[in-house]
Amino acid sequence: GHPGMCLGAADPLFVLWSRLLRFDPARPDWADRDRFVLSAGHGSMLLYSMLHLAGYDLPMDDVKRFRQRGSRAAGHPERGLAPGVEVTTGPLGQGFAHGVGLALARRMLAARFNRPGHEVVSWRVFALCGDGDMMEGVTCEAASLAGHLGLGEITYLYDSNRVTIEGSTDVAFGEDVARRFEAMGWHVAAVDGYDHEAVAAALAAGVAEVSRPSLVVAGTEIGHGAPTLHGSARTHGSPLGAEEIRRTKEAAGWAADQSFVVPEDVGAAFAGVASGGAARRADWEKRFAAWREAHPDLAAAWDAQHGDAVPGDLDERLVAAAREAAGKATRVVSNRVLQAAFKAVPGVVGGSADLGPSNETVISGGGDVARGAFGGANLHFGVREHAMGSIANGIALSGAFRPYAATFLVFSDYMKPALRLAALMKAATTFVYTHDSYAVGEDGPTHQPIEHLWMLRSIPGMKVFRPADAVETAAAWSWALRRSGGPCCIALTRQAVPAFARPDGCGVAEVLRGGYVVAPEPGDGAPDAVIVATGSEVAIAIGARDLLAAKGVRVRVVSMPCLELFREQPATWRDEVVPPDARVATLEAGATVGWGAIASRDGLCIGLDRFGESAPAEVLAREFGFTADAVAERILTWIRDWPPPRRGARASP
């Protein structure tokens, strides 16, 4: 693993875990536990040591099998694997920013549920960060917002050892971190990381400072305690070697020939931690029960907000709201659905990276979240897409909210690391991405997404919806609100998309099969071709189908709002929708990179494998061929040039 930080930061983390952190190792899901995030995730063994010593269910056998298949002590901490791991970390800066999301959730929970004499939400957020965390841009974004909002629940330890992989931080990192954080509204204290009393006092002062987030800069030394290698970048990610380990143990007064031993004094230091935590939790349970009795309405709201249940008529309500805006841009349709969702389902909160009015993601009457006012539903992330993603994930991880985060689709680029972590943690975050094609128009290629849908679809476990109309937009939100299994993206148009007639009985359930026949081929017999389209191109495909029908060419149109859900369907459904021996064309206003799997090598992928241009959307639609006429023409040519139909192609695996 990474011995350098585990040795160097052991002292300050020991102080935090043994003296300040509130938890009950027997109940890692206790709602009012403090959250600890190891932002410097490569120091995983240090966290596992704390978890083991504190009495969590992480036996020595897991610790011994560190970084081996099946061990809960994975190379980097993974949420869901070892108990007590709140956030999956490793990519630097993410723990820092996700922790800000946890703290924001905690403030929003407190505003909703705490009442005079009943402080049932009292947890704090701690993290351990390293020099690398401090250099990452996402940290700066999250810190700025945390300072702006005055998230005093945050007390972060900064393991300032001034050594990174390439050597001293002097090679690349000379700034005054404390002053930078003060400029962003943080309370900052600097201490000797090996002076336990000073660390404890600084952490306590950080906890006591409730109007500002706190950063405790702990001066440390990488590889502390290793007689030869201490202070060297060589300890960062390489084993110390048997001899150095032996001498390190000797220097600590431990038996040099023993491994995986908890020295008596260490065990003693943690002796009361578990029982103290259990007593604290039991006390909270009593106070929580008293609060429930005193405020049954709040208790019901609490349960609803922490549960996954949705109203039985949710889909009907969402579809009805969506239909109010049928024929408008799907971002406008989404806005109507969002208003209905806010009324129907508890815990819907979210916002945009300064594009709320454009993204159509403002909840009317939802109230704004601001410094000192956390009862609202509308968040303002500022122009900080990356931190927005991580913070939204952190809010989702609280289990108490259904957060969404919005920006233009092209700027999903800025958030990719947060998107990946959402998928890895199965966090139920909803990413709303509007302005989803070249049809952004005049703002030009920097603002016109091309490759982004496939960037998102390629993330394992991410569901990407690109709805074509009101019903599909409602269905996408329905999937998201049910917290059906991890994160999703909803790609929405800037421009109006014409409403089209849906087949009878083709509602939310069909949409959530991911792909379905939205306009069957006219007449009987196998279709001459199948067009698989998404989003704003479905109406164009239907237009092309109608033009071709007039020429005697029988085309079926399949809408595929969520390829990932389609792939999860049984082969019978998939083969029914896209017959294995059919000529398949795909149509989407973006890169065709992944459509070849649907169209097959001899199919036709109509898309845009180049950057866009600055011009009105309708000019570009003609230039790029996204009109019914142009699509019909291409289909005709393709069919004409096509060799004798393929026979015997096998069904989908």
Place this chain on the structure above:
Amino acid sequence: GHPGMCLGAADPLFVLWSRLLRFDPARPDWADRDRFVLSAGHGSMLLYSMLHLAGYDLPMDDVKRFRQRGSRAAGHPERGLAPGVEVTTGPLGQGFAHGVGLALARRMLAARFNRPGHEVVSWRVFALCGDGDMMEGVTCEAASLAGHLGLGEITYLYDSNRVTIEGSTDVAFGEDVARRFEAMGWHVAAVDGYDHEAVAAALAAGVAEVSRPSLVVAGTEIGHGAPTLHGSARTHGSPLGAEEIRRTKEAAGWAADQSFVVPEDVGAAFAGVASGGAARRADWEKRFAAWREAHPDLAAAWDAQHGDAVPGDLDERLVAAAREAAGKATRVVSNRVLQAAFKAVPGVVGGSADLGPSNETVISGGGDVARGAFGGANLHFGVREHAMGSIANGIALSGAFRPYAATFLVFSDYMKPALRLAALMKAATTFVYTHDSYAVGEDGPTHQPIEHLWMLRSIPGMKVFRPADAVETAAAWSWALRRSGGPCCIALTRQAVPAFARPDGCGVAEVLRGGYVVAPEPGDGAPDAVIVATGSEVAIAIGARDLLAAKGVRVRVVSMPCLELFREQPATWRDEVVPPDARVATLEAGATVGWGAIASRDGLCIGLDRFGESAPAEVLAREFGFTADAVAERILTWIRDWPPPRRGARASP
């Protein structure tokens, strides 16, 4: 467009352009011109106004056709479209960070070529940034590095109007920006943006401060001069409306009924700018000629560094270097190639986001770039992947260097916006991404790339190399060093990959066709199947081929180190390598998302469409099926279950 900023920042930008900026509008390619970057790219019309008024070849007709197809006055400034646009901007923070790259290139050029009495490199870097730029994490990363390195050539104007799309910056941005920048080593001055003398003095002080970058915080008002809407977020990106425009002109004392008119006093203010710039350039040309005469060796080096020529035996040298490490990890092979490249081609500089030793990207004897020492070739970006990408692009845009930027493949996520801009600008930046699969091993899923190769391949114009052996690694670098057409990524293994026998005469040229037969099917006749593989999986595919040959199954192995180059080949080559009627399997240790286009719907894509695990690489290779045995077994099953061979499939389009 975006009238709010164009009105609000016109005054300070006018001061900069009319009084300080050094340029010759007749020669936008003059080597010693100052570089101006409009980081707040949505204010494009303000830049076009300056370019037009200053005499650049941007006639009123282009201005009138703002944001229309074919106009050089695109929605956001695009490098290569309007003269005088140094960097394509729009995505916030990018202009700021790319400008840091330009300034770094300028320092490195000065260190190489300036001599006492001959300061031939004297240009400065200016930018106009807005509140949005200041919130973006990439700005913080770039600013921190610029402060650390003391890049005094930088003088940035910050248009601090304190209004963003969602309203006042009070909703999300309350920090003390000046203090934050001071903490990062910047010289900061705050002025009234409408006090021309104060702005000029502050800019001059910024220019005079050569040991620190400078930020001039210009207090402004969005929509300044619009009688009703000034100060309102409504002016950000929406038209003012005819009536407000009329009243704005009236308030300025202009004819309300006239449009596209340059008032006399405005024209007068710019009258001497073009001629002054031409005289300054002529003077520089003389000094440059004198320097060339005094230092012919340096002049030759200058020409070489600014040209695209490479030694005639470059490929031989790179291959010879690569072969020294044949059979080792391709990152190690790449290291050897890089050493040879540094010796063979001028202007090779680069570094890593604190992973140099792991990425194997340190140039031996190249010297380190550090504050006060810019003659070296090794850059230290710190843990700042995003700014690294943008800065490397800025260095590439200088035209004087061949920069590379390195990190783990999984962290390409952090740099996506910079990768996209590199492709959009056709910047010849080389992105080196090591640890390119699950074979990262113990560090687990946060560090194991899955979807990343397709994220990169889906960017229009990006070339993605995943070399399989020494020759392919040398070929990838050969392509990069020739600045053959935009950026490229080189994905490299952490782990050793066995060397394999290459067919006779199969060298760099064949590799640069993107895909080629690396192991033909044994015997005569059409192959039973073709395996298309990349990188570390090519050797596995060859192993499977040999196992299958022993069972009488005749398999061809195609190596496809660069799918984009393969797709550029004539159909004859592509059909020769992958016969249209062949059974095709693909093999790559990552997401299969785009391979369906090669394998076809009834093909077999062997990959990894799930997150990885924390375990030793060889354990994971067995679990995930990346062994010759497992691949042979899957091919056998697939062939057995396959229906009668497809007939009549058409050739590649």
